Amino acid sequence: MLELRGVSHRYGNVLAVDQVSLTVASGEFFTLLGPSGCGKTTLLRLIAGFEQPSEGRILLDGKDLAGVPPERRPVHTVFQSYALFPHLTVAENIAFPLRMARLPAARSKERVREQLAAVRLEGLAERYPAALSGGQRQRVALARALANRPRILLLDEPLAALDLKLREQLQLELIRLQRSLGITFIYVTHDQGEALALSHRVGVMCGGRLVQVDRPAELYARPRNRFVANFIGRCNLLEARVSGRVNGHLVLGIPGLPPVSVPAEGNLEVGELGVLALRPEHIRLQPARAGEQELSGLIQGHLFLGATSLYQVELVNGMRLDVQVAGGHGEVVLEPGTPVRLSWPLQAGRFLRE
Amino acid sequence: MERLSRWLALPPLAYLCALFGLPLLLMVLASFQWPGEFGGLEPALDRSEDGYRLNLTLESYHRLGEDGLYLGLLLKSFLYALVTALLCLLLGYPLAQLIARSPSRWRGWLLLLVVLPFWSNFLIRIYAWMILLSPEGLLLGVLNALLAWFGLGPVQLLYTPAAVILCMVYVHLPFMVLPLYVNLERQDPALLEAARDLGASRWQCFWRVTWPLSLPGVYAGTALVFIPAFGMFAIPDLVGGTEGIMIGNVIRTQFLEARDWPFGSALAIVMTLVILVLAWLAAWLARGKADYG
Structure with missing residues (x-):
């Protein structure tokens, strides 16, 4: 040892x-x-x-x-x-x-x-x-x-x-x-x-x-x-602030976007600053189902990666998100400018303190 | 490009042929000729009534082989050169190592110090040694004072073989340090770390890694010291006295004083052959070791 x-x-x-x-x-x-x-x-x-x-x-x-x-x-x-x-x-x-x-x-x-x-x-x-x-x-x-x-x-x-x-x-x-x-x-x-x-x-x-x-x-x-999230794999990081607690979840405020919920972990207090971390493969380009979180935006670009594809999406407040979708081959490619809805299971999001 | 470099090689080739190759051939020929009555050479071709006749002899080589004095001197010069080369290696290796391991901004200055003696004339430096080594000189004065303190008699250095070796080591040391430095400076320090990591002490690191990798430098430095030392005549002339003379002195005497050119040539050629054999031996020892990846 x-x-x-x-x-x-x-x-x-x-x-x-x-x-x-x-x-x-x-x-x-x-x-x-x-x-x-x-x-x-x-x-x-x-x-x-x-x-x-x-x-x-x-x-x-x-x-x-x-x-x-x-x-x-x-x-x-x-x-x-x-x-x-x-x-x-x-x-x-x-x-x-x-x-x-x-x-x-x-x-x-x-x-x-x-x-x-x-x-x-x-x-x-x-x-x-x-x-x-x-x-x-x-x-x-x-x-x-x-x-x-x-x-x-x-x-x-x-x-x-x-x-x-x-x-x-x-x-x-x-x-x-x-x-x-x-x-x-x-x-x-x-x-x-x-x-x-x-x-x-x-x-x-x-x-x-x-x-x-x-x-x-x-x-x-x-x-x-934030450093670990960014260094290990690809990760979207959006500047956010804890604005409240609802049903044991944290509610995050991101300027220009509707509130987003993440699982509550640790002893975070209202008003604390940090980032919302979302892995690109956890986001779907579909409307939210029950219990899911949703945002909307416009397609900016598309990268074909073989087994998967990566879309860059601009949110309504100008922030950008990467979204990874399976089956890059044979799918219909969404053209830049297409409006999309983004959704992910609540558990997939995380709030990381600065 | 290929063709241009071939043309550019022509002048130095011509220079070497005219001023080194040709005189060498003339000397080989001279060693088989008879000495002239008042110095110089008898013609190699005799002209008589029935045409030309070769007028050559092995007399010089016979004399060289029969007279133990000359073979003894050859052996002695060989030993002096060997001792000089070994002492240069012993002194030069730590010095080269020290320079190679010092911070890179110092290395240039340290190398400059090594070659600094070349800025003054070789003979003048030997004269300086004569003063240092003379019984009235500072060096010997201090040495003898110290010896007297221990109840030992005064020693003499000037005009002894020890003075010859001392001066030859002094003059040739840079020729050992420079090739060793070039080799040691290129060695990857990671190899020493790897050796220690794998269980080698500092001493084992040296003998198992640094030393075998430096052998090309050791061979080069030894050759650069040994060859000129073998044929040296100026140093034994000035500081060697009668005890310290070397084969180079005899060759010089044969040409300039005895005026027996054939014998002087024969001596020079035998010496050259000895060096060639040694150089070949060194190349054979160093075979394949010149460039490790």
């Missing part, structure tokens, strides 16, 4: 990591998600031991890691650039941590063979990294970092340099490896799709702070604030 207690890190005057507290369970696939510069890579370097926290403590199974150099931590890293040793063959690269740990040669050889099989690179043992493709290098980096069975594997945007097809394939392999070895993975990415697909839990970072930690489905369904 890895525990971070109030960890901060300062580069000069810049606070790169700000009071992060987090517990990652053994065998968990945990992802740190955030835009570039949010401090996620710094947090990874703190765990690896390349940086020392300015404040706070990092504990592994209850043991404080302060002052333990990177080479003595049972934590290995897959670097974004892979950092394969160019003068060593694939097999020698994978054997590197085993040599450092003084594993007997016979066992080391056996382990290298296992690792090569695990990442399906059996035939390439004697190649040099320069003679490998990007995907193959990525697998060697993974096999090398896992060879000595670390307690924790850190992965710093390991798939960022690869094309989409390969990325999806490697995502599946990562999941398979992680589940079969039971090693804790801490994965850093700015790609929310990757985070949702791979992880048991995701921690969203912004400006050095950990703003929300949740299971992927929770994160998507119940973002805690």
